[in-house]
Amino acid sequence: MNGAVIPFVLPLLTGTVALWLGRPGTVRRGWFVVSAAVQLAVAVWLIGECLAGRPRVLLAGGWASAVGIVLVADLLASIMVGLSSLTALAAVLFTCFESTSRVEHPLRLPLLQFMMAGINLSFLTGDLFNLFVAFEIMLIASYALLTLEADDWDIRQAYPYLAVNLVGSTLFICGAGLAYGLFGTLNFAGMSAAAAAMPGDPRILVLALLFLVVFGTKAGLFPLYYWLPNSYPILPAALAGLYSGMLTKVGVYVLLRMTATVLPHDLAGLHQAIAWLAGLTMVLAVLGALSRNFIRGILSFHILSQIGFMALAIGLFTPLSIAACVFYVIHHIIVKASLFLVGGVAVVLNRTDDLDRMGHLWRVTPWVGIVFLVQALSLAGIPPLSGFWGKYVIIVEGLRQGAYALIAASLVASVLTLLSMLKIWLAAFWSEPEGVVVRVADQRWRPMLWVVGGMAAVSLGIGLGAEGVMQLALRAAEGALDQEGYVRLVLGAGGKGGG
Amino acid sequence: MQLETALLIGALFACATWLILQRSFVRILFGFIVLSNAANLVVLSMSGRPDGKAAPIVGEQAGPMVDPLPQALILTAIVIGFGVTAYLVMLLYRLFVDQKTTNLAELYREKEGDE
Numbered sequence: 370m371n372g373a374v375i376p377f378v379l380p381l382l383t384g385t386v387a388l389w390l391g392r393p394g395t396v397r398r399g400w401f402v403v404s405a406a407v408q409l410a411v412a413v414w415l416i417g418e419c420l421a422g423r424p425r426v427l428l429a430g431g432w433a434s435a436v437g438i439v440l441v442a443d444l445l446a447s448i449m450v451g452l453s454s455l456t457a458l459a460a461v462l463f464t465c466f467e468s469t470s471r472v473e474h475p476l477r478l479p480l481l482q483f484m485m486a487g488i489n490l491s492f493l494t495g496d497l498f499n500l501f502v503a504f505e506i507m508l509i510a511s512y513a514l515l516t517l518e519a520d521d522w523d524i525r526q527a528y529p530y531l532a533v534n535l536v537g538s539t540l541f542i543c544g545a546g547l548a549y550g551l552f553g554t555l556n557f558a559g560m561s562a563a564a565a566a567m568p569g570d571p572r573i574l575v576l577a578l579l580f581l582v583v584f585g586t587k588a589g590l591f592p593l594y595y596w597l598p599n600s601y602p603i604l605p606a607a608l609a610g611l612y613s614g615m616l617t618k619v620g621v622y623v624l625l626r627m628t629a630t631v632l633p634h635d636l637a638g639l640h641q642a643i644a645w646l647a648g649l650t651m652v653l654a655v656l657g658a659l660s661r662n663f664i665r666g667i668l669s670f671h672i673l674s675q676i677g678f679m680a681l682a683i684g685l686f687t688p689l690s691i692a693a694c695v696f697y698v699i700h701h702i703i704v705k706a707s708l709f710l711v712g713g714v715a716v717v718l719n720r721t722d723d724l725d726r727m728g729h730l731w732r733v734t735p736w737v738g739i740v741f742l743v744q745a746l747s748l749a750g751i752p753p754l755s756g757f758w759g760k761y762v763i764i765v766e767g768l769r770q771g772a773y774a775l776i777a778a779s780l781v782a783s784v785l786t787l788l789s790m791l792k793i794w795l796a797a798f799w800s801e802p803e804g805v806v807v808r809v810a811d812q813r814w815r816p817m818l819w820v821v822g823g824m825a826a827v828s829l830g831i832g833l834g835a836e837g838v839m840q841l842a843l844r845a846a847e848g849a850l851d852q853e854g855y856v857r858l859v860l861g862a863g864g865k866g867g868g
Numbered sequence: 869m870q871l872e873t874a875l876l877i878g879a880l881f882a883c884a885t886w887l888i889l890q891r892s893f894v895r896i897l898f899g900f901i902v903l904s905n906a907a908n909l910v911v912l913s914m915s916g917r918p919d920g921k922a923a924p925i926v927g928e929q930a931g932p933m934v935d936p937l938p939q940a941l942i943l944t945a946i947v948i949g950f951g952v953t954a955y956l957v958m959l960l961y962r963l964f965v966d967q968k969t970t971n972l973a974e975l976y977r978e979k980e981g982d983e
Contacts, residue, residue, distance in 0.1 A: 543907050
């Protein structure tokens with residue numbers, strides 16, 4: 370079997386088989402954990418293969434990439450698959466430790482696997498229509514997961530999420546249709562080659578702006594982000610970790626893939642637009658975070674603020690800033706997911722995540738505090754933690770290009786991030802209000818904390834080994850920006866019906 | 869043919885937008901159905917001018933055929949649209965059962981009064 374297809378098929382198979390395994394129990398959970406671990410191993414193997422110069426290209430059914438479906442596991446895609454597999458493993462383990470198998474919803478883990486199949490397919494796919502299908506697999510699973518365990522009150526937040534994503538999907542399919550009309554192919558490599566052959570055509574810019582709207586909505590860029598911060602908090606912690614880590618990052622990845630690999634590099638107006646939207650997203654979202662008073666609400670707004678940093682890196686559009694974007698994505702997925710999971714641990718201990726009714730956590734359970742602090746400071750960008758390096762490179766590149774206003778906005782957003790993290794810290798960990806009980810007797814929090822601790826260790830490793838991770842990001846960015854290399858890789862793969 | 873299709877697509881998008889911005893659940897539902905069909909029509913129109921071309925069936929007729937790929941694409945899109953519409957129906961029904969209203973404005977007004 371071609372390696373590129375495993376990250377898509379394996380979760381699909383895992384979920385389907387699990388549906389036949391009956392009620393949640395030890396066997397079924399073991400199946401999910403083993404599968405998640407295998408998925409991670411496959412992703413690491415794919416990254417290794419790419420580093421060794423053997424990126425995998427799968428021509429489905431042996432058809433040439435111009436007429437058939439193609440999956441491409443290049444370095445950037447493999448890294449993203451690795452991150453999604455790691456986050457999914459953490460989410461599965463967290464679910465197992467958080468609830469006994471008697472209270473676990475029987476559909477939660479299978480749906481999670483179906484969502485993973487969609488996420489991984491969107492990273493690996495090499496054509497636009499297949500990307501649409503992957504998005505829909507991911508979104509339908511995510512709609513179902515969002516409402517699966519929501520109560521009568523929370524479920525109302527599912528409607529804005531559904532409505533915005535439905536409109537986004539509709540525009541996506543229009544974009545795909547128009548791209549086919551314009552380029553005569555939906556293959557990324559074919560589109561890239563066709564776009565290079567018609568320089569200065571204004572229709573390409575129009576199409577690019579349509580894609581910016583579509584993927585900006587999925588990623589949560591400025592005028593289109595309102596659906597996110599209200600819908601994510603209704604998820605249970607394990608799923609919120611996965612959603613916050615992966616779903617918006619799929620949007621960022623596709624935006625990166627589109628601007629770097631598919632569209633011509635001289636669309637300066639598009640890059641400017643992305644950069645300014647990013648600046649606005651950063652500042653407005655962090656102000657939203659300051660206005661919230663419960664952990665998941667604050668963290669949900671922070672996702673958006675951080676999306677601003679990644680989009681700013683795309684908007685600056687130099688090889689180094691694209692590498693910084695990749696680095697930032699790597700850092701952000703781990704940190705954001707683990708912050709949501711720490712929030713979940715705190716909820717188990719305090720029985721709420723309303724900051725007014727929390728407290729004593731630092732005195733009673735200092736390790737929860739330490740893990741939170743490491744990840745929160747990393748999010749704000751304190752050296753030597755992982756968040757610092759991504760921001761550092763973005764700011765250096767911004768200053769080099771003279772985008773002073775945007776850099777000022779990003780620094781303000783960083784300080785405000787620290788402020789809202791301190792708000793959680795002071796209320797949940799530092800304060801010692803009367804009448805708030807920390808339920809240490811509830812032993813669930815220990816294994817849950819181990820899961821988060823593992824994520825925090827990975828994040829610390831990224832920060833301390835920033836040189837190595839940055840080299841990896843640089844290679845991934847080079848690969849993504851090398852349009853000719855991508856075209857050679859995909860269109861040169863042969864297959865029947867080509868020519 | 870192209871112009872008429874473009875006008876039809878525009879009209880459908882306009883209707884869909886108007887319906888989605890209404891408050892009644894049923895109108896919103898119809899809005900989304902119309903919206904997805906308008907998008908399918910956009911893809912279909914990318915086959916190009918059908919004048920004088922044969923249907924894309926192998927062995928039926930010689931001569932130029934209509935580009936079959938957009939038709940394959942909208943087939944997939946229709947199936948996906950079906951699934952999502954079914955989910956939307958269930959979600960709106962559940963909202964109606966839980967909150968005893970089919971009016972979006974009422975649904976979200978309660979929240980402000982409560983908090």
